[in-house]
Amino acid sequence: MRTKLLALAVVGGLALAACGNGTTGTPTGGSKQGDTLRIAIGVDPDTMDPMRQTTTTIQNIVQMVVETMVKIDTSGKVQPALATAWQTSSDGLTWTFTLRSGVKFSDGQPFNAAAVKANFDRVLDPASTCPLCGPMRGVKSVDVVDDTHVKLNLAKPIAPMLGLLTEVTFGIVAPASIQKGGSTYSDQEKPIGTGPYTLAERVKGDHVTLQRHDGYWGTKPNYKSQKFLIVPEAASREALVRAGQADVILLPPVSDLPALQRDSTVKVLLAPGDRTIFMAFNTQDSQQTLLQKPEVRQALNYAINKDQIIKSVLFGAASPMDAPMASTLFGYCKVGSYPYDVSKAKSMLQAAGASNLTINLVSPQGRYIQDFQAAQVIANDLTAVGVKVNGPRTMDWPSYLGTINVAPAKASVDMHLLGWAPGYLDASQAMVQFQSTQWPPAGLATSYYQNPEVDQLLAKANSESDQSQRATDYCTASKQIWKDAPWLFLWVQRFPIVYSSKVTGVQSIPNESFYTMYASPA
Amino acid sequence: MLTYVLRRFLVAIPTLWGVATVVFIMARLLPGDPARVIAGVLATQGDVDRIRRQMGLDQPLPVQYLDFLGSLLRLDLGRSAHTNAPVLEEIGSRLPYTIELAFVALVVAVVIGILAGVTAAVRRNSKTDLIISSLSVFGISMPVYWLGLMLIIVFAVGLHALPAAGADQPTSIVLPALTLALFSVGLIARMTRSSMLEVLGQDYIRTARAMGLGSGSVIFRHALRNALLPIITVIGLQVGSLLGGAVLTETIFAWPGVGRLLIDSIFFRDYPVVQGLVLMFGATFILVNLLVDLLYAYVDPRIRYS
């Protein structure tokens, strides 16, 4: 009886501890402690300022230092972080957040509503450079209700507000370090946040080192420091983890995945991602008018052997698309598939009078996993159903963007490969690709897709406060888009992470982020 | 001596100006709109125009040119389009790494190259000569990037003996420096060999030998010193070659130097940084050549008075 009570007490205590810090139930007591976790990444940070940062991996790192009001957990759900509760007014124009108490910045200053207001004022200031602030510009003002309550006043409803707030763009930095000199704010190259780590050292081009902050309000990480090595070559990253000179690496060469999976000294995590890879048709193509017909585009979708490409070219690092967005997004619903069927493709093309189609194709190289390689195989598949393919041509990324990001009248390619990864896992971000208001050069809807019904549905869903209604609207829109086939729907890329068997607790978040916060030596 | 120094300086100045002008022309010749590139993909036309005005790109070309020269004299190289940090800071934070790499490679190349070249010259047409000459020719024929990749496979992954990438371990410099030095070792060895052969065939060497001076003394005190002049020239030229080779080596070994910065900046279309780097390479080389010329004049008095 006594042991039972004791056991209950222990379990109860652990449960309380787990609830009290907002982490997703990772056991902390008893994990081994470690010195430095070395992680090799492929991008060199251009800036450490959360407001200006647009690269997911760097945002990932900054998020270990600067926390947000809410965060995404490893399964993609929004969880409380610096805000513990929130309410919306019935018209959706006011959001009130209850802030966590007892939190301090790493320089000792208290975290409170004034700090939140100061940060919002900075990012929403028209003079600030905030590339990802667009969707948040509906916020008119921020009010401090009291120390632990803050109110956001909106000019129009912002449906994905919670999702937006998970982005480190809207992370909370120590207000004392936000100085306004004239009309510009000082750069935050060494941001001071409330997170479990602080930015200790940055050697441009070589590494970024984070140091554990022992005054952190939540569960402390197991590693005293995490060092991010900047290694642009994928094969070099693999060399590092194989030689034991790095503990975790991101994005190894995909062709080595089978061998790495067989290697007992490392573990491979094919993290679920949210990056859809597709080939956009020029649906307003004036040169190749046949592409304006949905039947032709559907036919071409049937011509591609996606499973074979995923197996042989991507080495299993992707899953076929079954909707115009990834399954990890809010608003996703499974729509269907275009199974590989050469005869069906040919007969559909013939029925549409498109048996002698000629198209040109471009693809980036090295931007997405095996992008150019896949494009070549796609070109072959198209040739096999009687299409005359010019290309795929490739070019470096800035030139590529310059080629596809043009108004329809200036479009010069019939099909191009692209990837799209929404940062905060909301359908509104994915659906940007299908809104006619987002045609280049205003936006990046490079297929120039236009369907008035879809436009209406999306406009409604994007401002709807009722989340379940939103989901329904997005689903209906998805089904229509799938039928209209403005894209060759290809696959959803996974995010391969390889780590040493001597390390455990390496997780991921489905927006192409790694989560090594609570990793520990094995 | 002083007049010679002054004269060499005076020659260097128009060359520096020429370098700056070439860089300016190249930067303006580039296709594409730098303002749009800097503004980024998601920028509106208004943003692009604002940036164009900010960068002075809407001014007539001669005005831009004078502004450019003026800012150079103030050592203001502008801001990086990619990171918004001053170009000088971007270059300055990485330059020490390249200097370290190039210096180590140069020392290795000079020491091994001269020793090898002298040995080959002294034992002319022997097996040793053949081996050294063959290795030298191999050295200048080998693609740096291939050698680098092979070394990584063998030493980092195969033997776990040396780091595969990065600059944070003390032994990190070994593989990149060896890779970088290879071409220069070959060149210096060849140069030393032929220069020494020429000198060893001279009358005064035969005289020294006839007078009974020991071989070592003959070689080092008499022959090598006179053979040094063209070798010094080659070493000076090698600095340029090493800087160029650093571009490839740094990329393969993830070494955080200016070579890698150049490649990255080209791929990001970060024109201010590319411009600054090309200028820096040019200026460095001119200065090194100047030093070599002065060293030359110091070693060979005849030049001073020509």
Next chain:
Amino acid sequence: MSIRASATAESLGATALEPEVAAAVGPSLALRRLLHHRSAAAGLGVLGVYILAGLLGPLLFPFNPAQNHLVDVFLPPGRPGHLLGTDNYGRDELLLILNGMRYTLSLGLLAVAIGLVVGVPLGAISGYFGGWVDIVIQRFTDVLLAFPSIVLALALVAGLGPGLRNVVIAVGVSSVPAFIRLVRADTLRLRELAFVEAARALGAPPARILLRHVIANALAPVIVQATLQMGFAILVAAGLGFFGLGVQPPTPEWGELLGEARNYIFSDPKLATFPGLAIFGAVLAFNLVGDGLRDVLDPRLR
């Protein structure tokens, strides 16, 4: 200038040649001597194989970019039908190497041709006329020489865009200074010689003097330099291809193949080895031939 006068000048020149120029050797004798030079002969042999393979290879084994088997990927060498194995697309490695040869060779050739066509006349003019012309050309050369070849080539290609034509221009421009310097040095020496003075005295126009007397006699070191420069041009051009700034895929240029192979050094190191060896072989061959030419054409040249 009358035929008699020019013949006189040449005969005067022939007897008045300085010792170093007297050693200049006629073409047929040079070739014979070259073939006897062991390492140069080896280099010529390799080059011969390369040129033959480069010309015949694409005819016998044409490269079809649309053919991606995706079935026999990463085959090791020695399989039936794939002497050197296959790459990540299932393309035959030997096919790739054979078809890539002409790009590498022609890149080198064209680049050096630019260097010659631009550099030699400029060097001769600079050395012969002296004065302001010389100063301007020399400063221009200094500026070009101030940039390491690969940096200059990278910057030019970055601006002009990737592709065969721009690589040729970029590497060609970086080859020019060496020829200017070389020919100028020789011109300075030759211009003082009796036969040139005689030609001038006889009223020969400068262009003729430059062409028939100066450049013709400076030819030997230029040929040596051109051969050696070929090797170097190939390295720089392949370096640009390595970064993806050269001939674009799927065209199998060796530098580009080597650059793509970076991702596969663990799963299949041979994808880097064969293009690397191919480049190495070509450069080595040119260097050996160049060395041999130097030994044969003018033993007094360093």
